[in-house]
Amino acid sequence: MALLETENLVKEFGGLVATDDVNLSIEEGERVSIIGPNGAGKSTLINLITRRLDPTSGDIRFKGESIVNRDPHEVVQMGVSKSFQTASIFSDLTVRENAEIAALASEHGSFGFKFLQHRDSLDEVHEVAADTLDAVGLLGQADRTASELPYGDKRRLEIGIALAAEPDLLLMDEPTAGMSPEETEATVDLVEEVKRELGLTFVLIEHDMEIVFSISDRIVVLNRGQIIAEGTPDEIRGNPAVQEAYLGGVEL
Numbered sequence: 001m002a003l004l005e006t007e008n009l010v011k012e013f014g015g016l017v018a019t020d021d022v023n024l025s026i027e028e029g030e031r032v033s034i035i036g037p038n039g040a041g042k043s044t045l046i047n048l049i050t051r052r053l054d055p056t057s058g059d060i061r062f063k064g065e066s067i068v069n070r071d072p073h074e075v076v077q078m079g080v081s082k083s084f085q086t087a088s089i090f091s092d093l094t095v096r097e098n099a100e101i102a103a104l105a106s107e108h109g110s111f112g113f114k115f116l117q118h119r120d121s122l123d124e125v126h127e128v129a130a131d132t133l134d135a136v137g138l139l140g141q142a143d144r145t146a147s148e149l150p151y152g153d154k155r156r157l158e159i160g161i162a163l164a165a166e167p168d169l170l171l172m173d174e175p176t177a178g179m180s181p182e183e184t185e186a187t188v189d190l191v192e193e194v195k196r197e198l199g200l201t202f203v204l205i206e207h208d209m210e211i212v213f214s215i216s217d218r219i220v221v222l223n224r225g226q227i228i229a230e231g232t233p234d235e236i237r238g239n240p241a242v243q244e245a246y247l248g249g250v251e252l
């Protein structure tokens, strides 16, 4: 059984079909990149999976269960976590507090008035948060206020926040956007490490082809809302339809 599946998934914005009959299947342990030109529908697809957007029609199944009627926080609790392109950091809180909130939210969905009834699990929350900060190399900075972190470390914290939810599927939307070459390299190393150490299933949206080709098991190419090709990096590199749609004929 696939970890994540979309079946005939459609999302229309007025007359525009942003997701056009997409059948996507992600197996456990796979590292999949979604590429495509601007406006191809990559972010829309991710937002449908995280339930930030309602589909017009079709189904999305996670671990075999339909999630189209679930709330976003329920999907997080089921094991889907997203990093990047969203302001997930609370800047006034410390690095540790940010990780703890993420660990807590994934456990209980919300941290409203019921929060105090869950005191018994707080030790576990502390532990998950510390392990996560260790994994992303921020344990030494745990007591710093998040806003004080340099840009590259903030992005590491964003990955940490996503990981603290202990996801089965990690969605990453342009993790290296706006980074310097050094920060990009450090982030790619971190993603590689996550892949190696945690064996995590992830779906990556990324414009940088070097990164896509180096860290993906499989690449899915979207154009005008449709999947026009999928395959290994080698298969995609030589695919003429992809070159045409994606780069107007320029070789990948």
Ligand SMILES: Nc1ncnc2c1ncn2[C@@H]1O[C@H](COP(=O)(O)OP(=O)(O)OP(=O)(O)O)[C@@H](O)[C@H]1O
Pocket: 013, 016, 018, 036, 037, 038, 039, 040, 041, 042, 043, 044, 045
């Ligand atoms: N909330 C919205 N309302 C109306 N149209 C939208 C909305 N969100 C996206 N679109 C449109 O849907 C299409 C797909 O957009 P989407 O952001 O998913 O593409 P993308 O592949 O992620 O693009 P980029 O690489 O530029 O981020 C675009 O034509 C976009 O203008």
